[in-house]
Amino acid sequence: MSGPGTTSRTVYLPRLSDHALAIAAAMRSLGVPAEALPPPDRESMTLGLSLCRGRECLPCFFCVGDILRKCREPGFDRSAAAFFMPTGPGPCRFGQYRVLLQMVLAGQGVGPVEIVSPTTDDSYALFGEDPRRLRQRSWQAIVAVDLLAKLLHETRPYEVTHGDCDRAYHTSLEGVVDAFEERGVRALARALRDAADRFSSVKLEGRGTRPRVAILGELYVMLNAESNLQLVRTVEKAGGEVLLGTFADWLYYVNWRRRQQASRLGHYHDSLGALLTDLYQHRIEARLTRALKGALRHPPEAPVGEAMKMLRPWYEPDLGTEAVLTMGRALDVARHGLAGIINVLPFSCMPGTVVASMAPVLREARDRIPWLDVVFDGQEETNLRTRLGAFMHQALQHHRRTAPVERAGAS
Ligand code: SF4
Numbered sequence: 001m002s003g004p005g006t007t008s009r010t011v012y013l014p015r016l017s018d019h020a021l022a023i024a025a026a027m028r029s030l031g032v033p034a035e036a037l038p039p040p041d042r043e044s045m046t047l048g049l050s051l052c053r054g055r056e057c058l059p060c061f062f063c064v065g066d067i068l069r070k071c072r073e074p075g076f077d078r079s080a081a082a083f084f085m086p087t088g089p090g091p092c093r094f095g096q097y098r099v100l101l102q103m104v105l106a107g108q109g110v111g112p113v114e115i116v117s118p119t120t121d122d123s124y125a126l127f128g129e130d131p132r133r134l135r136q137r138s139w140q141a142i143v144a145v146d147l148l149a150k151l152l153h154e155t156r157p158y159e160v161t162h163g164d165c166d167r168a169y170h171t172s173l174e175g176v177v178d179a180f181e182e183r184g185v186r187a188l189a190r191a192l193r194d195a196a197d198r199f200s201s202v203k204l205e206g207r208g209t210r211p212r213v214a215i216l217g218e219l220y221v222m223l224n225a226e227s228n229l230q231l232v233r234t235v236e237k238a239g240g241e242v243l244l245g246t247f248a249d250w251l252y253y254v255n256w257r258r259r260q261q262a263s264r265l266g267h268y269h270d271s272l273g274a275l276l277t278d279l280y281q282h283r284i285e286a287r288l289t290r291a292l293k294g295a296l297r298h299p300p301e302a303p304v305g306e307a308m309k310m311l312r313p314w315y316e317p318d319l320g321t322e323a324v325l326t327m328g329r330a331l332d333v334a335r336h337g338l339a340g341i342i343n344v345l346p347f348s349c350m351p352g353t354v355v356a357s358m359a360p361v362l363r364e365a366r367d368r369i370p371w372l373d374v375v376f377d378g379q380e381e382t383n384l385r386t387r388l389g390a391f392m393h394q395a396l397q398h399h400r401r402t403a404p405v406e407r408a409g410a411s
Contacts, residue, residue, distance in 0.1 A: 008033060011116055012070055013084040014063045015039045017223040018149075018173055019247050022141035025180040030134050037066050040226045044069050045378050051104045058346035058378055059220035060097050062227055064104055071110045082114040092321060092351065136280070137180065139251070140188055143285045144176045146246040147192060147292060151199050153232065154297055157241045158204040168198040185284065189291035196295040208297060210241040211339030211392070211399035216326050218352050219250050221344045221376050228344055228376055229384065235342070238392040243333060245326075248285065249301060252278065253325040256304040260318065299336055307332045314361050323351035323358075330355075330362055337402065340370040340395035347377035367402065370394035 010033040013020040020036035027034035040062040048065030067083050070076060085098045098115050105113050148169060156165035172195035179191040213235055221228045222245050232242045255278045262271035282303075289300070301307070307328030308317040314331075317324045330341050343359065345352020356373040363371050372391040374384065 009080055009082040009114060010035055011082050011084050012037050012067070014066045015224075016220060017145070017225075017247065019142050019145045019223070021173065022145050022176055022180070023138050025177040026137035026141040027134065029137060029180040029183045030130060032134065037070055040066050040224070049378060051108070052100070055348075056097075056100065057093055057349050058227055058376055059218075059224075060093065060100065061378055062220070062224070063097060064101055067101060067113075068104065068108060068110070071105065071108075071113065078111060078113050082116050084116050087117040136284075139248075139281055140185055140284055140288070141176070141180070142247045142251065143281075143288050144179075144188055144192060145173070146248050147288060147296070148172050148176065148195060149244060149246075150296055150298075151195060151292070153242045153244055155199055155202060155204060155207070157210055157236045158207045160203040160205050164202045165199070168195070168202055172198055185287065189288060192288055192291035193293065196292045199295060208241075210239060211395040212243055212298075212337065213240045213340040213342060213392075213395055214243040214245070214330065214333050214338055215342045215344060216245045216329055216333075217342075217344035217355065218322060218326075218346055218349050219245075219247070221346055223247060227346075227378070228374075229380070231342070231344065231374070234385070234388060235392070238388055240339070240392055240395060243298065243338070245329060246301070248281070249304070249325065249329060250322070252281065252304045253322075255281070256308065257320060301329065302332045304328070314365060315358055321351040321354070323354040326351070326355045327358055327362060331365060334366040334369050337399075338369060339399035339402075340372070340391060342391070343371070343373045345373065345375055347375050367398075370398050 011024075011027060013024055013034065013036045015021075015037050024034040024036045044065030045061055046065070047068055048061030048063070051064060051068070052061055063085065067085075070081075070083075071078065083101070085101060087095050087098050098117050101115060102112065105111070151172075152165055152169040155168075159165045172191070175191040175194055176188065179187040215222060215231060215235070225232065232244060235242050255274045259271050259274040259278070262268070262274060289296070302310075304325070308324065310331040311317050311324060311328040315324065315327055317328065326343060330343075334341065343352065343355050345356065352373075352375075359371045359373065363369055370391055372387065374387075
């Protein structure tokens, strides 16, 4: 991994999602100047598309465009900046983003820019004077934002007054960011308790009665509302409730994979390191979840190891890539009264295409649950609403057939 070490450069994080705001706050709490970039927009997408070669995937266009937009700001000083761009090995193009980014920036006359690239190889070990604590705080930030998103998605479809849940979410997100200024998981737990109170004071009607649809798939388009054309809201407008995959799940998967590979190669020290990381992460997640005082209605996801066991009869998890996480998680969450699954993928994404090709098998394993693959390429999806409408109709039928008890007991 390359990183800014103890330098005082400001680390800029592309806004994959609101997690970037909390991770930047976690970095600042340990003395690393950090800032989340603004969310991607049409300008950054157009910029990224015009400068890439066309064979890259959608997240790459957005990240390149967002970073170049920052570099072109008046007064931007590259000697005082570093950009956060994780990397990883394997068949995925993700590992080449940082190389391409340097080429594009050089070609645009920006000159060499420092890029901070934690890698999946070491479960994203971080940098600065205390990388271990930075990693712990970043984990806390990720879990806190995942929990807020779950609260939002479980409640917003049922709000009586439009906008109440979005307001509760944004105030709570600010609370989470502020909690890092106090530098402790205790402050963060307090912020989440406040969030639970805030959401519980929102007036809801018919909570839990809508068909619940999981949105899973490639991490960037799954979490980035700009790149997926606000898919969560679109599903809600079409009458559903969304279960969105989490950022934490990806990091649990990275741990799981690291442990598997280390054990196979006899690297027991590395395997033990991944195990300890996993134990710490689960402990923090349990603690922060408890702070919500039971405000979440739905069961938590099964541990990644269990999801991989569910997948094994249909596909070998050791084949790796994000595809196995998506498929294992789909099989897991579909056990809990789910009405449909949407697999999101960027155009030409290899792991996403594997998932789409396995969909018939996975559906058979889960009572022929309705399934929709949605490919994003940065253009306006003219037929998305039509396809989603048909899918939501199927999801509603599935919901009526499989979840009568839950609907009857909903309040
Ligand atoms: S998972 Fe797919 S979209 Fe993401 S970097 Fe890899 S190939 Fe690209």
